[in-house]
Amino acid sequence: MSAPESGLSFADIAVSLGDRRVLRGVTFEVRPGEVVGLLGRNGAGKTTLLRLAARALHPESGSVRLGGRELQAFSRRALARAIATVAQDSHVPFPFLAGEIVLMGRAPHQGLFGFESAADLALAGEAMELLGIADLANRSIFELSGGERQLVMFARAVAQQPELLLLDEPTAFLDLRHRIDVLHAVREFARQGRGALVVSHDLGLAARICDRVVVLGDGVVIAQGTAAEVLRPDVLEWAFGIEADVLAAPDGRPVVVPRLAD
């Protein structure tokens, strides 16, 4: 186990939006080199937690730390070098080329005004290779499908070279081929010793790539552990209100097959 001060940690987090308590007593961590999945039904507090990690939101109580430091203590640029987010929705109003968007990921490492260095170009190129979209570099973002745009945004976050990647439904609009590319990219990212926190409704994805999963229900952590430990019929019923069979894939990872209510 790595030292307690590395990675991202949530400690006893409470958040209210309006009158509603969205999160309480949430404690868990994402260690370097680890992919953590965040599961739960809509409104369980997953996106709120992701926004906390991105410092787009501040907890009422509790602390969010990266490498042992409160997120509040980071300068904006230092935080941008440490944490990158891939949002679900990525409307771009101007016809930037895909490569230009990926290069924007280098912004926190650059000065106010100036041109990209050879190193910036190389990193952006590698990020696009990693996601299997190197051939899209010179295409306008307007010509790309929703799934391809999502991959471009992902590549931008990778080019940012953060310690931690925050992903909100990274595979929502993707076909199977691109889904595999994303899973591969997340694993590859973690293999380099960095962390990823992935919000997903896709239990198959969670089982496939996550070292650990955290299940949220009504703002509290109702289960956490490896996918095999957590993805059990009783937890699934509690978290999602569904009945499901959990089978085992050849490699032992769980495969969730929901039952239709009759």
Added chain:
Amino acid sequence: MKHLSPARFAAVLSALLLLLLAVVMLGLVVGPSHIAPAEVWSALWAGGGSGPLADIVLGIRLPRVLLAMLVGASLSTAGVVFQALLRNPLADPFILGVSGGAALGGIAMLSLGGALGLGYAAVPPAAFAGCLITTLLLYMVAGTGSRVSATSLLLTGVVFNAFASAAIVFLASLSGLLEGSRIFIWLIGNLSVARIDLAGWVAGFLVVGLVAALLLSRALNLLALGDEAAEQLGVAIETHKRLLLLATSLMVGAAVSVSGLIGFVGLIIPHLLRLLLGPDHRLLVPAAAIGGAAFLVLCDTVARTMLAGRELPVGAITALVGGPFFLVLLRRSQHRVFAPGGAS
């Protein structure tokens, strides 16, 4: 991977500067009395600064061309910045109504300034203030989320313009400016009675605004991704937005206070340049400044010379070109701007 290299940056801007130079020469050569380029040249450089031809070139045409450059550059750059801030390629100082707010500020100062003992030099700052207030109102009314609705933005602009025009006419009739149709130059922009003595103000405001826009041009790229994405890439969005709104208000206020309401420059030029050069604001901002300058010099030359013995207001020329241009853009962008998942 295509990207903005220093060589491309320098090549594009040099080409645009050459174009500007050519248009400026045209503006100096063409007029009621045709003056050969060689004579223009000698009047400008060879110390031939006397005689009737030199008087026309240096005394009449050059100031006018210079003002057209300053005004065109200001409006066009302001257009680019508004488009990036509002994440909407249809934004333009005139269409948004902020030019109208600037004109109202200017007229208010013109009407009341005498009573306060202030001269005409107080007009540009007043126009700047009018523009800034209108911009803030626009943000309040149309919303400040990362997705300002295109529809409410355009509607707000229409209403601001109607209100500003009415208030301008009202103030003007109170203060006797309606006589001799002087009010006309505010409502349909005109460089023929432009006050060259204010060129210093305009130049100063433009330089400050342009430098701010240039320094923040990379941030403009990031802001196009949306507020939250920009923030997570290290942009201090609130500070940047405030600086950029101040910069646009300076540029629009200065332009309007010398030339009245000249519309669509900030729409046409950024759009054409974006088609030609791509949307990278590090190139687009300076290119729009030069392109806007050249465009307005050209339009003003047409306005001066199209009808023999008479002048058209240059604002009429830009509106005649810009109106249909806007409609085509609106039509073409509708699927993106108004569709669910678009900017609305």
